[in-house]
Amino acid sequence: MNINGKLALVTGSSKRIGRAIAVELARRGARVAIHHRSRETEADAVETLNLVREAGGTGELFQAELTDMGQLEELFEGLNRTFGGLHILVNNASVFAPAVADQTTEAVWDEQMNSNAKAPFFVAQRAARLMQEGKIVSLADVAGEVIWPGYLAYSVSKAALLAVNRGLAKTYAPHIQVNAIAPGPVLFPEYYSEEQKKRAIERTLLKREGNPEDIVSAVIFLIENDYITGELIHVDGGRHLV
Ligand SMILES: NC(=O)c1ccc[n+]([C@@H]2O[C@H](COP(=O)([O-])OP(=O)(O)OC[C@H]3O[C@@H](n4cnc5c(N)ncnc54)[C@H](OP(=O)(O)O)[C@@H]3O)[C@@H](O)[C@H]2O)c1
Numbered sequence: 001m002n003i004n005g006k007l008a009l010v011t012g013s014s015k016r017i018g019r020a021i022a023v024e025l026a027r028r029g030a031r032v033a034i035h036h037r038s039r040e041t042e043a044d045a046v047e048t049l050n051l052v053r054e055a056g057g058t059g060e061l062f063q064a065e066l067t068d069m070g071q072l073e074e075l076f077e078g079l080n081r082t083f084g085g086l087h088i089l090v091n092n093a094s095v096f097a098p099a100v101a102d103q104t105t106e107a108v109w110d111e112q113m114n115s116n117a118k119a120p121f122f123v124a125q126r127a128a129r130l131m132q133e134g135k136i137v138s139l140a141d142v143a144g145e146v147i148w149p150g151y152l153a154y155s156v157s158k159a160a161l162l163a164v165n166r167g168l169a170k171t172y173a174p175h176i177q178v179n180a181i182a183p184g185p186v187l188f189p190e191y192y193s194e195e196q197k198k199r200a201i202e203r204t205l206l207k208r209e210g211n212p213e214d215i216v217s218a219v220i221f222l223i224e225n226d227y228i229t230g231e232l233i234h235v236d237g238g239r240h241l242v
Pocket of ligand 1: 064119
């Protein structure tokens with residue numbers, strides 16, 4: 001798919017990796033729906049929009065709590081009104097909460113599963129209804145394959161997302177290709193200590209953290225390539241082998 005002139009939605013693109021993806025899609029000529037969760041993150045989303053414009057692109061802001069089906073519905077009504085269709089979805093929004101099994105409350109479980117598995121599924125379902133032909137790329141995690149006990153509910157939610165990825169690839173073939181990327185340590189959570197960062201880097205083969213551009217280039221590759229579907233690409237410095 002040639003990205004130029006296409007309509008794209010990037011969930012959770014008010015900052016960090018989602019922002020970098022939105023800006024690059026816009027730089028390549030896509031009109032980008034910049035999604036953020038709440039009023040509190042509106043200023044960040046506006047900053048993404050400014051960067052999209054600085055890159056010579058066009059974009060629109062959309063706000064929705066994606067675990068709320070009513071808000072998700074409104075997001076797609078708004079998107080359809082504004083764009084009248086869609087070609088590219090990047091399921092980027094996610095929450096990352098540490099909790100071992102014994103400390104995993106129902107609230108933690110529900111937040112992880114709803115934000116990281118249920119929401120991407122229903123976003124993809126609604127997005128597919130707007131696509132004649134299209135690309136869906138979801139941001140997963142190697143935690144969904146190896147299952148980290150310190151982030152148990154998160155890992156299970158990303159495992160479910162990987163299953164969603166394969167299931168939707170089968171469902172929407174041949175007109176929509178559905179793929180996933182598993183980033184390694186790219187942008188650490190703000191609360192990470194130096195020790196936690198060091199340990200995460202130590203667990204990669206390449207012994208360094210990646211940067212958002214490493215993820216962006218994999219997203220662009222999966223959108224531009226028309227013969228890959230149901231795939232998972234690790235962009236993790238070899239973390240999945242350690
Ligand atoms: N960063 C890494 O090193 C790394 C490593 C492995 C995998 N990944 C994956 O790569 C993706 C991007 O990572 P990141 O670290 O840039 O993500 P992030 O900052 O943790 O989250 C991205 C955005 O998701 C949005 N979000 C979360 N739950 C939502 C909900 N229920 N409804 C609406 N929006 C919601 C938040 O939007 P608001 O800000 O508007 O609240 C947040 O800014 C994620 O899927 C992540 O799991 C990242």
